[in-house]
Amino acid sequence: MLVAAAICPSPPLLVPDVAAGAAPELDTARTACVDALGVLAASRPQVLLVVGPAGPGELPGPRVQGTPGSFEGFGVPVPVRLGAPAGPLPEGRLPAALAVGAWLLDRARWSCAPVEGLAVDTGLPAATCLETGRQLAGRAPRVALLVMGDGSACRSRKAPGYLDERAAPFDAQAARALGAADTAGLASLDEALARELGAAGRAPWQVLAGAAEGARLSGRLLYEDAPYGVGYVVATWS
Template sequence: MLVSAAVCPCPPLLVPALAAGAVSELDAARDACADALGVLAASRPDRLIVVGPAPGPRDLEPYPQGAHGSFRGYGVDVDVTLGGDLTSPNPPNPPPLPTSLAVAAWLLANVGWSASPIHGLGVREPLDAERCIKTGRDIAAEDERVALLAMGDASACRTLKAPGYLDNRAAAFDAEVARALSTADVAALAALDETLAAELKAAGRPCWQILAGAAEGANLDGALLYEAAPYGVGYFVAAWS
């Protein structure tokens, strides 16, 4: 059963070593992520599942506790481990963490997570809503007390300089996601338009819909802790408990 959830964005710039001179621009986002993870820890979960966008090749790629990731591809000598160096013997050599889960690993290490074991799940885009919701239901059924951390950004089309250029639909899309996250509106997240989300490059859509499936019947309350689009990309931090 899902007892708590958090939503965090996953830009590599959340890792201070990558932000360099712009490190202070995301200080508020880092603080909000730490607060959201605190809500997860306070719920005393038996297991934390971290889901994040991944390039594939599988629709759903599991990552055991102890899986490693790196930001060396971004030009900095920073390595991370998901939840401590306790790699499961099966599989013996897990693939490297995708960027979204590497950012999650950094966030969890930053708060010294020790509340429960951690398992990661890379979600390949596009994964249809029905599959996402079923995946969320399966996650919630894994233990009596499950916490979920859903990584992912909102639209990447908020300004002319955004990665996806300006799309006038982006602000309204992000506003609806923000409203749903702030009120723990499971139905609204489940109903997000997959095609529109893809056109707006909203990479978090599949993970938010996994959250929707996991939270069915859990009667959680929501709080939006951070909302901004500093680089033309929507970033949200939310906590459900």
């Protein structure tokens, strides 16, 4: 059963070494993410599942504890591992979003429960996302999720997807649902519109919606902004 969730954005720019001189611009977001992980720790989970989008060229599917990742593709040789600082390296690599999640867990010195990952195809239908979430929630009596994902990439003319007037309303709808632990609101996010706006968080958020069905959790919005023209949200459910 799902007992807590933390929702965080997934840009590699959250890692200061990647952001370099621009790192202070996301200090508030980083602090909010650490606070969100504190809520997960306080929930005393038996397993923590990190869920995030599989980007272009990245393989969707599960990742076991200890799976390695890196930010070498972003010009910085910063290695990370999913919830295990030592031991044999499992096969496979972490997609960028899960690597950011692993970095956040390392920053927070996570040691509360075993950690596994799931990379979700950004085109996964909503119904499949919801069913996937239900299955994750059934993994143990006390399950926590760290859900990585961004909103639209079209909030300004300098955004990766340029300016789209539909982006701000889409992000506002998602932020309201994430801040209120509104599973129905997340489930109703428009798949086609999310794809057009480059909102890679849509599928992971809908996995969360499925996992939280019947859990009667309360939400709290910790951060919402669109630096670089991309919608970022940090929230907690507990």
